[in-house]
Amino acid sequence: MSNRIVWFKKNLRYKDNETLIDQDKKSILIYIIEPELWKQKDMSLRQWQFTLDSLKDLQHQLTKNNLHLNILYGDALEIFKFLKDKYNFDSVISEQETGIKWTFERDKKLKSFFLQNDIHWIECAYPGVRRGHHDRNQWAKFFRKDILRYPNLPIIKQSINLGLKNYDLPKIFYDTTPCPNRQKGGSREAEKLLSTFLNSRGENYQYEMSSPISAEKSCSRLSTHLTYGTISHRSVFQEATQKKEKIQLTNKNFAKSINSFLSRLHWRSHFIQKLEDQPSIEHESFIPVYDQIREKDFRKLDAWIEGKTGVHFIDACMIYLRNHGWINFRMRAMLASFASYNLWLDWRYFGPRLAALFTDFEPGIHYSQLQMQSGTTGINTIRMYNPYKQALDQDPEAKFIKSQLPEYNNFPPSFFFKPPELSNNENLFNDSKLETIVDVTKTAKFARDKIFSIRKLPEHQKMAKNVFIRHGSRQNR
Ligand SMILES: Cc1cc2nc3c(=O)[nH]c(=O)nc-3n(C[C@H](O)[C@H](O)[C@H](O)COP(=O)(O)OP(=O)(O)OC[C@H]3O[C@@H](n4cnc5c(N)ncnc54)[C@H](O)[C@@H]3O)c2cc1C
Known part of the structure; x- marks a missing residue:
């Protein structure tokens, strides 16, 4: 009898894993x-x-169920x-993997x-x-049909140990x-996060997701687990749906927060579908003319990626991201908007560098979002985030900025909310540790025009219409 190979890719879990379906074959x-x-x-x-x-955790889960994971190293084709x-x-x-060009070519x-x-x-x-x-x-x-299905499959009971x-x-x-503050991998971590989010952390998610101060606790923090499949997208969606139904009448606020969370789980697949339909969006703008207009300036790139632009809220967010491998959506959008x-x-120049800092890097979401935040899709509203206004709105006491840039501990919050040319704290700018590398007001005007x-x-x-037909959200969830 022939064997069957079960190849774990970015689905590093035992529970709700269709690839572990039982068959009349020995599995490796x-x-x-x-x-x-x-x-x-x-x-x-x-x-x-x-x-x-996550691999270590997977090995542990499989061993508990009398299965063995063989870990090999090398080129996938040579290994097969x-x-x-x-x-x-x-x-x-x-x-099925919807990945970067490299994995697409390998497959x-x-x-x-x-x-x-x-x-x-x-x-x-x-x-x-x-x-x-x-x-x-x-x-x-x-999407609804897939996400609400529960396969309840018979799982394989035995597997072959290659003795590696x-x-x-x-x-x-x-x-x-x-x-230093990277999230830990593994299904147990993912399940803990889901449970604490649905039982308490997520109650004010809808109001607290935008500030980097509250988002750390109030967002689900499941993105890296969803990227590496330590928990299934389907089970997260189903558990959240059940929770929402249970509390709908008793805690409307929490139920609304869960509803926002469910929308984002829906967007997750919607964005991955874009890359699946058009793999070129990793390297080319949806509307090609935008590929000709911007620069590749390594001094600006280095200052941005190292958190040394002199625009303090931008730098604080970048430093937080470097140290945590994660930051919330609004701040990601602001970082991308500032760069572009x-x-x-x-x-295409700064995107891979940003991706590498995200532990949760998911190509379908990342490259589509980068293009949205850079205005190159042709179909989305142009959003240019003013980092000084964002600082005022999301960090009004400058606590977050100071937590990341302690050298500014003695500066008043107002110092961070206006660019040098509009500030009443001119003298402080002379004491500032870094000169601002761009004039935010002038550069925003140039970009807008x-x-x-x-x-x-x-x-x-005409091109934007075609992009919409191919990728646009139809709003009928
Ligand atoms: C420029 C840019 C790049 C991004 N790159 C990535 C990336 O590489 N990987 C990634 O997972 N997310 C990416 N996002 C989307 C979003 O910022 C993260 O999913 C979110 O911050 C992860 O935190 P969380 O798990 O606590 O999310 P929650 O707010 O708890 O949301 C739950 C889940 O929904 C999905 N989700 C949330 N927001 C979005 C969104 N806007 N679009 C699609 N799916 C969403 C994610 O899977 C997330 O884990 C990017 C956003 C921007 C603006």
Whole structure:
């Protein structure tokens, strides 16, 4: 009898994992550490460390259930060739991956090897993400169908231990920025986060998600777990739905917060679907003309990524992100807006650097969001965040700024809410540790004029219509 390979990719969990469906075959469970993947520009040491925590936790969960995870190191194609020679197998089951170009190309090579060798590759669809031709108008319907289904599958009971003792670890990463407050990986951590969020932390989520001070506690913090699949998107959605129904009449505020959370889980698949439908959006603007207008200035990029722009709220957010591997949505949008409008940098230039700092880097969300925040999709409202106004709105006592930039502890909060040219604290700017690298008001005006002059062009409007037909949200959840 032939064997079957169960290939864990970004679905590092035992519970609610369709790839573990029982079949009339012996299964070999594998995870492949691919050193070339970890060298990609948007990948980083912090993401690998989270993956390693999660692999160890997965091994533990599988062992408890009498299953064995074989961890291999190397090029995936070479590994499948080796497994084919040594342990005859005729099928591979894995989760369908919507990833960066590198994983897309790797999967194409594997597909052709499997075809040549009569190996059936079953790819379990990510909830709400359709591969191949589909009707975008029907997307919300099939998202609901996928996400509300509970497969309740018979899980495999036995697996083959290949007897591999050790595995190498990737050594080269594009980004090795230390991350002392990184989240821990593994399903147990994910389940704890979900439970505390649905039982207490999330009560004021709808009001507290935008400030970096309250967001750390009030957001679910599940993104990295969803990216690496230590918890299933479907079970998070279902548990949250049940909780909302239970408290709908007794705690309306909490129920509303859960509703906002459910919308975001819906957006997650909506964004991944965009990359699935058009992989080029990782490298090309939705509207190509925008690829010609911005700069690649390494001095500005370095100042931004190191938190040394002299715009204090921007720097505080960047330093927090570097040390935590996470920051909330509003601050991510502001960081991206500052880079693309005020620093006038090309999103393709700064985007991978930002991705590497996110432990939760999810290509479908990341590259679509970068394009939205840079105004290159043609279909979204242009949002330029004023970092001084954001500081006033989200950090009115400058507590967050000072927690990240303690050298400013003696400065009054008002110092952080206006640019040097409009400030009443001029003398303090002379004491400031860093000179502001751009004039935020002038650069925002320049960017606005430029972007709106392009948006008015008839060709732009035609292209934007096509982008909407292909990717636009249909608002009928
Ligand atoms: C420029 C930019 C880049 C981003 N890159 C990523 C990324 O690489 N990976 C990533 O997971 N998120 C990304 N986001 C979206 C969002 O900021 C994070 O999902 C969120 O901050 C994660 O924290 P949380 O899990 O506590 O989210 P919660 O607010 O608790 O939301 C729950 C889940 O919903 C999903 N979600 C939340 N907001 C969005 C959104 N706007 N679009 C799509 N899905 C959403 C995430 O899976 C998140 O875990 C990006 C946003 C911006 C503006």
